[in-house]
Amino acid sequence: MYHPAYLLDVVGSEHAIQPDRADGSHVSLITPDNHMAVAAALFSLAGMAFLLERTRVGSHLTGAVIAILGSIAAANAGIIPHRAPTYDFVFTYVVPVLLPLFLFKADLRRILFEATRTTAAFFLASMGTVTGVTVAALALDLGSLGAAAPLAEAQREAAIAGLFTSTYIGGSVNYAALGEITGLNADSSFFSAATAADNLFSAAYLGLLALMPGWAWLARRFPDHDDTTPLVAEHDSPITAMSLVLSLAVAMSIVALGDALVARLELAGWRYVLITALALLFATLAPRQAEKLGGSFELGVGLSFIFFAAIAAGADVSAMLEVAPLLIGMVAILLAVHAVVTFGLGSLFRLSLPELITASNAAVLGATTAPALAATRGWHNLVTPGVLVGVLGYALGTFLGTVVYRYWGALL
Secondary structure, three states: OOOOHHHHHHHOHHHOOOOOOOOOOOOOOOOOOOHHHHHHHHHHHHHHHHHHOOOHHHHHHOHHHHHHHHHHHHHHOOOOOOOOHHHHHHHHHHHHHHHHHHHOOEOHHHHHHHHHHHHHHHHHHHHHHHHHHHHHHHHOOHHHOOOOOOOOHHHHHHHHHHHHHHHOOOOHHHHHHHHHHHOHHHOHHHHHHHHHHHHHHHHHHHHHHHHHHHOHHHHOOOOOOOOOOOOEOOOOOOOOHHHHHHHHHHHHHHHHHHHHHHHHHOOOOOHHHHHHHHHHHHHHHOHHHHHOOOOHHHHHHHHHHHHHHHHHHOOOHHHHHHHOHHHHHHHHHHHHHHHHHHHHHHHHOOOOHHHHHHHHHHHHOOOOHHHHHHHHOOOHHHHHHHHHHHHHHHHHHHHHHHHHHHOHHHHO
């Protein structure tokens, strides 16, 4: 699960990866404090992705993958920073607005069915994560990592297993919680390296998931559940300046109301659930008004590309290679086994490829990228289920990570 700066603050700044600075570390052509230039770079990467997607090669990669690869290349070439307040702005304010934009014309009659199947796929993905952690621990000496943490070597292996179980089922909040529970956050070097490895492989895995539907040899192994049947009502509403502004206004209002309810009712961790519920409520109770918001879905897709570029910029290849090469092997093995278990068992249980991709995305990256990728791939009926299973991961991540940590000996 990608860990942006504002979420890593949960574990304390001394445990987070340090931001790009002008003192010689992580120097980039565009500095982090040049907010307009960073924003221009993100929009340029998104625009480039749309343009290249129309080419022969780009049509096979898809715009999402092009945005991810372009951002990773730009960040590691020193053009854009790995960390910047502009990225945090995207994560904090742009991401939640995507959900209403994608759901304004949702058809609730199909959500329950689709969410049920995607939930089954998500449990397979969770099983894949636990299996991947176990295989990685058997193959590698994880006890040698996190040596500065107040743990014995045998405990460190269990703690690292619990930490990565929590983040590849849940998200950053679960990751932070397990860091505190296990004491691994006391080793700031390890915690920073683990975050760098996670960011890089999460971005790479997202790109892989975006490519998988285009592989005919893989698609043939899964049943066709008509996943491209829209969960949204077809409409002919024209896309105008007014419809785009109104779409943003309503989406932002829904997010603001959701945040107010979270604060008022003290429902920390339920932000995306409330935003999704409010968006669906609006679409159900005011379908005529929602029908007039022409271009809302297309606007959401455009903002998704910016979101993907912001995620990928955090993938610092050099930092990960320098600090803890062993983590590369661990995360690579974990995700490889996760994918084999998820898609292998998913095929046996007759789940479709889009359902499994959405569930795996929700487990590894979370409730934000899952609906965004589903929308950009045209799987409109998996947008809401992607949010729901992602939130389910947040609910289960800390619990399952703690179980793995406490009972690690019984698993091996």
